[in-house]
Amino acid sequence: MLTNFNRDCELMDRLETNFLRILCYDFEQYYTDTYKSYEYARLCTILEGEKKVTIKQDSFTYDQKEFLLLPPYSEVHMKIDTPTKALVFELDDDLIKKTSENVSREYDVDYLALIEDQLLCAQGSAELQNVLYRIIKVLNSPSKRKEYLIDIYAQELVYHLFRVKGVYQLLTGGPDIPINKALQIMHSKYMYPLTINEVASELNMSEANFSHYFKKIMGINPKEYLTNLRMVKAKELIVHSSVTDVAYDLGYNNISLFINHFRKKYGLTPKQYQKKIQTGNDNSFQRKPTSRTFIFK
Known part of the structure; x- marks a missing residue:
């Protein structure tokens, strides 16, 4: 001892x-x-x-x-x-x-x-x-x-x-690990009109090679991953903002594309989800208790 x-x-x-x-x-x-x-x-x-x-x-x-x-x-x-x-x-x-x-x-x-x-x-x-x-x-x-x-x-x-x-x-x-760098870029810039090609360029990779690399590790392609990030945030923002504002805030130039992504993710259009929130039928924002974790820098 x-x-x-x-x-x-x-x-x-x-x-x-x-x-x-x-x-x-x-x-x-x-x-x-x-x-x-x-x-x-x-x-x-x-x-x-x-x-x-x-x-x-x-x-x-x-x-x-x-x-x-x-x-x-x-x-x-x-x-x-x-x-x-x-x-x-x-x-x-x-x-x-x-x-x-x-x-x-x-x-x-x-x-x-x-x-x-x-x-x-x-x-x-x-x-x-x-x-x-x-x-x-x-x-x-x-x-x-x-x-x-x-x-x-x-x-x-x-x-x-x-x-x-x-x-x-x-x-x-x-x-410095490529997958970690890619995820850091996505999580910090998903509210901008970020493209997968731009992420790949940051890693000095072609979009095809990067997509193959990303899917091999994460199980989904980077485009799906980035869309999921945006949809999680959209569900939060849509409670107090218009559909158009949320779409632009998340880097979408095409409102119809944003609505399609939202409906595919949650089974409702953003407008339908807003109505559901207003009637108090959504419990998805209730937080579950978590154990304490400290990350000190």
Whole structure:
């Protein structure tokens, strides 16, 4: 068990597999120090107790129900107010790459947060907690094949991490990955008369090659994706604006095309939807409670 953040101690007292480096910490009350990640991203979990984390001027506390994810070469300040045991995983780049390439793109991604130098604190799902439990069970077992068994669980661990909003772009290289750059452009400019050819040009790709690349990863072609973005916003704007204003606000020069897209998406014309809203028959704007997630820049 490690009792501090000394890098030399971390290198000597850890379990290393092909995909992970696992560090176990046992902190006394009132321990405080600067905590760093190095060449790999770090998944920080708590077995007992809690940690207070400060980055720049922001502070928060997390416990067993949550995890902290640090990209490589990050630095935060941590304070331990109660005796705390923690388990930290350094995630190998090959593990992240292999997992991201072999599962479908179904992650809840915050595309507007595609930036560097951020960390993320979020609540772990039941599936993620289950994988962590199995890894801990292997760590505490007398098995001589611990490393092999842990690597079996490692891909499942990263897969469930990817399903937490904000994790995918933090682990897969940020805004410079072509698909991430394309999504960032679409999410920031969909209210302008943006075309797929313009997005492709930003990536130095032909429209045909870009469309093939995009569909292979996202499951739909970029034109459909961009239209869906606009329709989601249209449903919000149409409550208080005219059909013509909403169409122009979303980059449509052809009002009929906008109406056709809206009807195809929602089964109603914009005018019909407005009437439905006025009679109070639409509940689609009710928000569902979400677990807290912090993305610090």
